[in-house]
Amino acid sequence: MTASDLPGRGGPRDAGGRRSRARRRPGPGARARPAGTAAAGAVLPPAFYQRPAPDVARDLLGCTLVSRLGRTTTAGRIVETEAYLGPEDGASHAAFRPGSHGLLYGAGGVAYVFSAYGLHACLNAIAGPPGTPGCVLIRALEPVAGLAAMARRRGLPPGRHASPRELRALTSGPARLTQALGITLRENGADLGRGALTIHAPRPPAPVDVASGRRIGITRATELPLRFWVRGNPFVSRGPAGPRTRRGMPGPQREARRARPRARWRTGASRAESPGRTARLRALPDGRRPGPRGRPQPRSARAAGGPARAAAPSRGDGRRRPEAV
Numbered sequence: 570m571t572a573s574d575l576p577g578r579g580g581p582r583d584a585g586g587r588r589s590r591a592r593r594r595p596g597p598g599a600r601a602r603p604a605g606t607a608a609a610g611a612v613l614p615p616a617f618y619q620r621p622a623p624d625v626a627r628d629l630l631g632c633t634l635v636s637r638l639g640r641t642t643t644a645g646r647i648v649e650t651e652a653y654l655g656p657e658d659g660a661s662h663a664a665f666r667p668g669s670h671g672l673l674y675g676a677g678g679v680a681y682v683f684s685a686y687g688l689h690a691c692l693n694a695i696a697g698p699p700g701t702p703g704c705v706l707i708r709a710l711e712p713v714a715g716l717a718a719m720a721r722r723r724g725l726p727p728g729r730h731a732s733p734r735e736l737r738a739l740t741s742g743p744a745r746l747t748q749a750l751g752i753t754l755r756e757n758g759a760d761l762g763r764g765a766l767t768i769h770a771p772r773p774p775a776p777v778d779v780a781s782g783r784r785i786g787i788t789r790a791t792e793l794p795l796r797f798w799v800r801g802n803p804f805v806s807r808g809p810a811g812p813r814t815r816r817g818m819p820g821p822q823r824e825a826r827r828a829r830p831r832a833r834w835r836t837g838a839s840r841a842e843s844p845g846r847t848a849r850l851r852a853l854p855d856g857r858r859p860g861p862r863g864r865p866q867p868r869s870a871r872a873a874g875g876p877a878r879a880a881a882p883s884r885g886d887g888r889r890r891p892e893a894v
Contacts, residue, residue, distance in 0.1 A: 609633035609644065610772030612762050618677025618696050622703030625677070625696040626652035627797050629768070631777045634710060636750035637765040641718045643750050645710025645740050647768075649798040649805045651784050653693075655702040659789035663702040672758060673702040680766060682747070682757040689744030692752055694761060694768070708796075710740035711804040712749070719749035733803060742806045782809045 613632065618625055627650075635644040653661040655673075662669040662683070672681045672695055681693040681704050697703040712719060719739045720727055740746040747753075752766065761768050780800040783791055785807055798805045 609635060609769035611770055613768050613770055615676070615678045615762060618694060619698050620696065622652040622654060622696040622705055623795060625694065626650040626705040626795070627779055629694070629705060630779055630797060630799055631771045631775065633713065633769045633771065634707065634750070635767050635769060636752060638751035641715055641751070643715030643718050645712045645746065645750070647707060648711050648802045649709035651706040651708055652795040653704050653706065658793065660784065660787045661702070670702070673704060675699055678761050680756050680759040680761055682752060682754055684754060685744065690747045690753055691743040692747050706743060707746065708743050709798070709804050709806045710746045711802065712736060712739050722751060723749050737804055741804050780809070
């Protein structure tokens, strides 16, 4: 008698003496895969991130970001990203935040989470080979799993994710999506290939209509077209950004505002045809200032620095005649 013939050794066998394979059932502690993550494929390998940041930002569109933080699985399809380069990019943290160099100059595939204005956490994926700084900011997601948990974390009523417009408020924006997925500064430096925060390829692979334009929400290097989004997707945080002027208003809006008819003066002339305030001040005689309504105010000759005025002639009754102003 061999060990395989003993009961409980080697498992059950059929009539031919071959070992039969019994299908294992999940134990009580096993978690079922959420229905919304069925479209998520394999986890992106480290080689995916070992490329320039603009290429990684473009190819991340359509992938699924899965978070298992807080004992809840939440996920969203990436629909908007922004690429940031090295020190030559004025808006990159490699140019003005030395504390982030340890991650930005490291190998790609690592999460870089920073606090924007000390209030909101923003999620980035480090891109590029070691020694080449770069990262990709995840700007917007299309929720696919854990919508009730997202609404609870965002402080919204449970029924707020019923309509598409209310659903957009969950993850449309870099600060909103981190709050909805439970991402905090503790995830800074986490491996995006394993752990509680992973990015998965789409399944099956489908073509994505990618649009690009200028980055938004920054004041430096705004002219670089390093923002990518899925064209026509309602969960994108903002549409195409126009060129910025010195005052921060997009160029086309600024020109349209200048072309509007302005308020007219009482004389019927437009503001452009009327002399400016400086010209009106210079036109006043003796350097006198205008009053509240533009009328000249009298001023004594001593204050003006002119010669002393002669006494006004008397009217014969001891009282002086009033001077003409």
